[in-house]
Amino acid sequence: xxxxxxxxxxxxxxxxxxxxxxxxxxxxxxxxxxxxxxxxxxxxxxxxxxxxxxxxxxxxxxxxxxxxxxxxxxxxxxxxxxxxxxxxxxxxxxxxxxxxxxxxxxxxxxxxxxxxxxxxxxxxxxxxxxxxxxxxxxxxxxxxxxxxxxxxxxxxxxxxxxxxxxxxxxxxxxxxxxxxxxxxxxxxxxxxxxxxxxxxxxxxxxxxxxxxxxxxxxxxxxxxxxxxxxxxxxxxxxxxxxxxxxxxxxxxxxxxxxxxxxxxxxxxxxxxxxxxxxxxxxxxxxxxxxxxxxxxxxxxxxxxxxxxxxxxxxxxxxxxxxxxxxxxxxxxxxxxxxxxxxxxxxxxxxxxxxxxxxxxxxxxxxxxxxxxxxxxxxxxxxxxxxxxxxxxxxxxxxxxxxxxxxxxxxxxxxxxxxxxxxxx
Amino acid sequence: xxxxxxxxxxxxxxxxxxxxxxxxxxxxxxxxxxxxxxxxxxxxxxxxxxxxxxxxxxxxxxxxxxxxxxxxxxxxxxxxxxxxxxxxxxxxxxxxxxxxxxxxxxxxxxxxxxxxxxxxxxxxxxxxxxxxxxxxxxxxxxxxxxxxxxxxxxxxxxxxxxxxxxxxxxxxxxxxxxxxxxxxxxxxxxxxxxxxxxxxxxxxxxxxxxxxxxxxxxxxxxxxxxxxxxxxxxxxxxxxxxxxxxxxxxxxxxxxxxxxxxxxxxxxxxxxxxxxxxxxxxxxxxxxxxxxxxxxxxxxxxxxxxxxxxxxxxxxxxxxxxxxxxxxxxxxxxxxx
Numbered sequence: 001x002x003x004x005x006x007x008x009x010x011x012x013x014x015x016x017x018x019x020x021x022x023x024x025x026x027x028x029x030x031x032x033x034x035x036x037x038x039x040x041x042x043x044x045x046x047x048x049x050x051x052x053x054x055x056x057x058x059x060x061x062x063x064x065x066x067x068x069x070x071x072x073x074x075x076x077x078x079x080x081x082x083x084x085x086x087x088x089x090x091x092x093x094x095x096x097x098x099x100x101x102x103x104x105x106x107x108x109x110x111x112x113x114x115x116x117x118x119x120x121x122x123x124x125x126x127x128x129x130x131x132x133x134x135x136x137x138x139x140x141x142x143x144x145x146x147x148x149x150x151x152x153x154x155x156x157x158x159x160x161x162x163x164x165x166x167x168x169x170x171x172x173x174x175x176x177x178x179x180x181x182x183x184x185x186x187x188x189x190x191x192x193x194x195x196x197x198x199x200x201x202x203x204x205x206x207x208x209x210x211x212x213x214x215x216x217x218x219x220x221x222x223x224x225x226x227x228x229x230x231x232x233x234x235x236x237x238x239x240x241x242x243x244x245x246x247x248x249x250x251x252x253x254x255x256x257x258x259x260x261x262x263x264x265x266x267x268x269x270x271x272x273x274x275x276x277x278x279x280x281x282x283x284x285x286x287x288x289x290x291x292x293x294x295x296x297x298x299x300x301x302x303x304x305x306x307x308x309x310x311x312x313x314x315x316x317x318x319x320x321x322x323x324x325x326x327x328x329x330x331x332x333x334x335x336x337x338x339x340x341x342x343x344x345x346x347x348x349x350x351x352x353x354x355x356x357x358x359x360x361x362x363x364x365x366x367x368x369x370x371x372x373x374x375x376x377x378x379x380x381x382x383x384x385x386x387x388x389x390x391x392x393x394x395x396x397x398x399x400x401x402x403x404x405x406x407x408x409x410x411x412x413x414x415x416x417x418x419x420x421x422x423x424x
Numbered sequence: 425x426x427x428x429x430x431x432x433x434x435x436x437x438x439x440x441x442x443x444x445x446x447x448x449x450x451x452x453x454x455x456x457x458x459x460x461x462x463x464x465x466x467x468x469x470x471x472x473x474x475x476x477x478x479x480x481x482x483x484x485x486x487x488x489x490x491x492x493x494x495x496x497x498x499x500x501x502x503x504x505x506x507x508x509x510x511x512x513x514x515x516x517x518x519x520x521x522x523x524x525x526x527x528x529x530x531x532x533x534x535x536x537x538x539x540x541x542x543x544x545x546x547x548x549x550x551x552x553x554x555x556x557x558x559x560x561x562x563x564x565x566x567x568x569x570x571x572x573x574x575x576x577x578x579x580x581x582x583x584x585x586x587x588x589x590x591x592x593x594x595x596x597x598x599x600x601x602x603x604x605x606x607x608x609x610x611x612x613x614x615x616x617x618x619x620x621x622x623x624x625x626x627x628x629x630x631x632x633x634x635x636x637x638x639x640x641x642x643x644x645x646x647x648x649x650x651x652x653x654x655x656x657x658x659x660x661x662x663x664x665x666x667x668x669x670x671x672x673x674x675x676x677x678x679x680x681x682x683x684x685x686x687x688x689x690x691x692x693x694x695x696x697x698x699x700x701x702x703x704x705x706x707x708x709x710x711x712x713x714x715x716x717x718x719x720x721x722x723x724x725x726x727x728x729x730x731x732x733x734x735x736x737x738x739x740x741x742x743x744x745x746x747x748x749x750x751x752x753x754x755x756x757x758x759x760x761x
Contacts, residue, residue: 079477
């Protein structure tokens with residue numbers, strides 16, 4: 001047997017979805033002990049998962065895919081209907097920060113209470129007490145009742161208690177998303193420290209970026225089944241593909257992603273007289289270079305934007321401009337054919353031109369682009385604010401906005417140091 | 425439910441045996457230098473938790489034992505929270521029983537003139553145990569529902585919550601017992617020291633009985649919320665079924681000739697209350713209005729011991745059954761709460 005830290009063996013969990021249940025004696029008597037029509041719902045269906053010691057595994061899945069149920073089974077908060085979970089070492093579950101806090105007790109008293117809820121002896125809590133207070137940054141408030149804490153303080157204390165319990169296995173359920181950004185970074189830093197110390201971490205998150213930057217491995221849950229497992233990038237891809245296939249979740253939240261104009265973008269009728277706008281768009285398509293079976297491109301692929309335009313009469317020196325924007329409508333890049341150094345003389349009738357973006361440097365995201373046609377001296381002939389969109393998925397590990405080729409070198413000898421200083 | 429299982433233990437499932445062999449995982453030198461790794465390493469090899477659909481009673485008992493410190497914390501928390509922001513604090517835990525005591529004394533001794541000597545001591549002896557029992561069962565019943573937040577989010581042996589309710593009732597018992605001692609000193613009513621060991625056993629039996637009921641009812645209450653209200657009514661009736669405000673002998677006089685005393689003694693609280701009275705009140709008979717009247721059963725030490733022994737065994741059986749039932753019902757707590 002491998003040196004597992006958490007071994008989930010064929011775990012299933014059934015919930016009875018009663019359509020309103022008879023909870024009182026009266027109701028039960030009236031209905032003659034019959035149960036209301038119930039519907040079985042398998043939140044988990046035969047899930048097996050082995051997490052090795054020292055591994056960090058991220059669990060991805062839509063809402064209701066069974067992620068939290070799985071974590072609860074691992075933590076022992078829920079008992080599986082069948083199957084079992086073996087955990088080696090001490091486990092700390094962060095299903096909800098500050099779950100065991102008593103409103104009326106002070107922060108200090110709550111640290112001890114929470115510690116003992118997690119199975120720690122008082123003398124062990126004594127040892128880490130200062131570290132907890134330190135980490136939570138609540139020195140001044142530690143002797144005040146937690147009911148007066150702000151939600152941020154509450155969460156900080158909860159996280160501080162859990163991570164200082166010296167667990168071998170840390171189970172985190174989307175709690176990293178709380179607190180202010182600085183504290184979030186601190187939490188992630190602490191999680192990374194845990195990894196370095198060879199502890200095992202299991203986390204559930206919606207943020208695929210978190211999985212990519214922290215995890216060694218990702219697993220994807222869907223409808224209570226384990227549908228994918230692999231490198232973080234691979235798991236993220238499976239997760240996103242699943243989302244798109246179901247046309248749900250993220251994709252629904254962002255209609256531009258599904259509503260890619262595969263059909264010609266009609267050009268709006270304009271008040272500008274025809275002879276003042278001799279050139280206009282007929283259609284705009286965007287074509288991914290890679291695998292065309294998926295509705296997105298990968299970082300490093302080429303993107304071609306195919307523009308069909310019509311000129312009423314031969315027009316010399318036409319400039320096409322392109323603006324790429326991110327989901328928040330921030331400008332990513334603007335360029336035009338004159339910058340590129342191209343002179344286009346539009347012949348009468350319909351013509352086609354291509355914009356090619358070579359080796360897409362952007363990481364994940366949905367982007368939109370706008371296009372314009374103008375004369376060299378700036379007279380706008382036509383403008384398409386929402387000419388189209390494209391989606392990029394990055395299978396690698398780096399997080400952020402764009403890919404840069406980063407090299408690292410170790411300079412060890414003094415002479416090399418000197419020479420590098422000389423270079424600088 | 426998660427259980428800490430020492431890998432060396434016998435009788436654990438095959439899954440645990442697999443784990444028993446210690447292995448030292450391959451690790452980078454940097455990692456092994458990390459703080460506290462040595463201690464963790466040792467622990468990791470030796471302890472495994474297994475979460476299974478059901479947990480045996482024996483495992484549950486061990487788990488409760490391992491969480492004894494948590495039990496103490498929960499009891500302290502409950503008492504602290506209960507009297508937080510109240511000026512008199514713990515004094516309130518004595519005011520309510522004192523009031524009950526005063527009312528019963530007034531009604532039975534003054535209005536009804538039952539002429540029992542030191543009736544306060546007699547009343548108090550029975551009430552002492554009854555208050556422990558009823559408070560423990562009553563608060564214990566609602567404990568899982570009232571702590572839904574913790575039950576749904578934190579893994580720990582949930583029976584502890586019910587036990588903590590009985591535990592805090594024990595603390596109040598302790599405070600009331602101090603008052604009882606003061607009463608006995610003031611009224612110069614010495615207890616029967618010979619019965620003291622039996623009193624301790626009776627107290628233990630009472631605590632186990634209350635714990636068993638609290639554990640059982642707290643889990644049932646999750647599914648049938650009426651339990652909470654039902655138990656209030658039952659406890660009121662139960663109180664009058666115990667010889668606390670009247671003497672055992674008044675019932676015995678009516679049932680004895682028909683050989684029905686056992687019906688009355690079938691109430692497990694009756695023998696326990698009788699032992700408390702026998703020890704603390706220490707007046708099996710008294711001269712009332714010139715005639716010798718029997719107040720407590722005229723049996724010897726052995727009779728009392730046998731009854732308490734039976735209740736103790738009954739209590740233990742009930743407790744184990746309660747744990748088994750709790751284990752069965754616990755699996756769906758999270759969805760019912």
